[in-house]
Amino acid sequence: EVQLVESGGALVQPGRSLRLSCKGSGFRLRDYAVTWVRQAAGGGLEWVGFIRATTHGQTKKYAASVEDRFILSRDDSEGVVYLQMNSLKTEDAALYYCTKGFTDHFAFSVSWGQGTLVSVSS
Amino acid sequence: DIVLTQSESLAVSLGERAIINCRSSQTLLYNSNNKNYLAWYQQKSGQPPKLLISWASTRESGVPDRFSGSGSGTDFTLSISALQADDLAVYYCHQYYDPPYTFGQGTKLEIK
Numbered sequence: 001e002v003q004l005v006e007s008g009g010a011l012v013q014p015g016r017s018l019r020l021s022c023k024g025s026g027f028r029l030r031d032y033a034v035t036w037v038r039q040a041a042g043g044g045l046e047w048v049g050f051i052r053a054t055t056h057g058q059t060k061k062y063a064a065s066v067e068d069r070f071i072l073s074r075d076d077s078e079g080v081v082y083l084q085m086n087s088l089k090t091e092d093a094a095l096y097y098c099t100k101g102f103t104d105h106f107a108f109s110v111s112w113g114q115g116t117l118v119s120v121s122s
Numbered sequence: 123d124i125v126l127t128q129s130e131s132l133a134v135s136l137g138e139r140a141i142i143n144c145r146s147s148q149t150l151l152y153n154s155n156n157k158n159y160l161a162w163y164q165q166k167s168g169q170p171p172k173l174l175i176s177w178a179s180t181r182e183s184g185v186p187d188r189f190s191g192s193g194s195g196t197d198f199t200l201s202i203s204a205l206q207a208d209d210l211a212v213y214y215c216h217q218y219y220d221p222p223y224t225f226g227q228g229t230k231l232e233i234k
Contacts, residue, residue: 044226
């Protein structure tokens with residue numbers, strides 16, 4: 001069974017950093033693109049960004065709202081994808097979902113984790 | 123960025139057909155392979171979203187055939203025939219044609 005587990009969510013002050021992790025099981029995470037999607041409380045889905053598989057150069061794309069602050073990376077030896085979030089703003093507060101892409105290239109979300117909660121407040 | 127527009131809510135009686143629309147600000151049809159880069163997700167309260175349809179009309183394994191997707195270019199539809207109480211959810215369309223990928227604002231399906 002395909003499973004994705006996010007971790008690292010926490011309450012942080014504005015301007016601070018946080019790193020989220022995503023670990024997959026039931027499949028080889030290294031073979032797939034991984035996308036992060038977030039959802040603010042009571043809100044809709046917001047695409048954050050994707051990282052393609054190493055076979056596609058680990059190409060990364062980000063939403064304009066997080067570009068230059070968030071960084072995606074992957075450790076294929078550990079089967080983990082990371083979302084480094086810097087200079088956090090109050091509007092970054094959300095439930096962050098890690099999702100498995102369709103293939104190593106096509107990054108639309110096929111399977112979803114349960115999410116990890118990020119709160120940003122002073 | 124590509125903007126996807128959905129109606130905010132829809133109320134349908136049990137057993138009837140629900141039709142949820144999604145309009146894109148630009149084409150999602152990739153000419154080289156004749157595929158529409160659009161997906162549909164269902165999100166029930168307190169749960170992560172679930173992929174129902176990809177490539178505008180390809181149903182995911184395990185999704186009941188009451189769910190079907192159609193459309194091409196800029197106008198797309200998710201149809202749910204014979205509505206059941208379990209279909210109560212928010213439905214999102216999502217484009218993966220061109221980064222940054224985007225979601226529609228979601229259509230809340232209510233039982234009339």
